[in-house]
Amino acid sequence: MKLLSFERQGLASWGLLAEDGRIIDGQPLTQGRYRSLRAALQAQALPDIARAARGRAADVSLEDVQLLPVIPDPGKILCVGLNYEDHRRETNREPTGEPTLFLRVATSQVGHGLAIRCPAESHKLDYEGEIAVVIGKGGRRISQEDAYAHIAGYAPYNDASVRDWQQHTSQWTPGKNFDATGAFGPWMATRDEVPDGADLSLSTRLNGEVVQHATTAQLIFSIPRLIQYISRFATLEPGDVIVTGTPGGVGFKRNPPLFMKDGDIVEVEVGSVGCLSNRVLAG
Template structure:
């Protein structure tokens, strides 16, 4: 299944994409996709989809997409999780994953404009693969980790670099409103084999700027789930953003930052393509 969140005529809802352009609305099952994952999980969603009225399907073109999970309780991002990126960043090896948070207000959707804030011209791209937790838990064993995943989606952990480096903590540069693009949909784990190699490509204005795959992760997905759930209880709808490959703009010579009018894409094999433009942030 491909599950997505959206608004239509100003009303938020969620549903399943069938084919390339038809949405079966499932907003009657639960208010949000996060709620549906928590109440009955993917099994209940499949049952509701099977019983849904196909005659009431919506056209994809008639809705405005939201981030896959618009209201996650937690967004946990992983830094420096590809070896080539660690090397380009000139960071020492670590025995444990680097974690940092994003807040829901920092997210935006497929097709939306990522805002370039007035305070900076250093808006950088970070193509990543996100996973959504379907079954919660604490101290989840690595061998059980795959069963806790609901699905996967492309993510752009776009970063305001100068603000990121104001201190040794990265939170400021990672949480400007609307900079973390998430979508267009989540592909459920029944369509992605556990441990399947996923290829990620980031393109800026059609030119490839990043390429990597999940075989290159320093800390694998089961290791991440185990480590994070040791610190905090993971709940359905929580999002883990697994890290970016090398090629980020801040480490290039000369540096390459996104500017107003640019088009940025993050494409992941089996998951789809996340596309956004860049625009100057509107201020009051």
């Protein structure tokens, strides 16, 4: 399944993307039992939802909704830095024995088709195409062998960074959390659509030009390793999001630097999962 969150006529909902490109609204599908996709994940309801959707006609057009971040209300957004070797090298960072982590807040995200905002405080907004993992089953101290059983699905993510604010100190929080600077969507492909351990491709395009390309085979810390490490210090819960890192080719390490600006179109495409697209607006 491909699952998404959206707003229509001022009301938030969630649903399934049908084969005809329309949406099966998840609230009427489940008789209103789950008010959000996160609530459906918390209830471990995806198998029942898949069965209920079989033969069900889609009732909502994509053109009639505004897509929201896949999980608009995540409990935690855990982001991984320096997790591709070419990116680690281009930033001149030393290898680490454990993943480098930081947190995003929900207000820093927008959905597919909405504008990423280049804040007035900076002109150094940089793209970072990534693959997001959505947790479907909670747990603590999860082993690598069991990690895939805790995944609900995968989605494109743009972990865009305000570079000068990121570099004010050794802590990255300000540069990663300006309102509406990151993007998450358009939907997530559930685990049954992505075989465990599959080598997913990741491409970022700025105004149609490929600026980043990699596969998950190039991750320094694999997805099971990330889940193992994170769950050692934090209980993972359904609807939590792990953003797995960006490959080389980021704008601030180019010569000359390449930052996003007003009017740009940035796309992040993940294999068979989907393509996230956003316009950049100043202000």
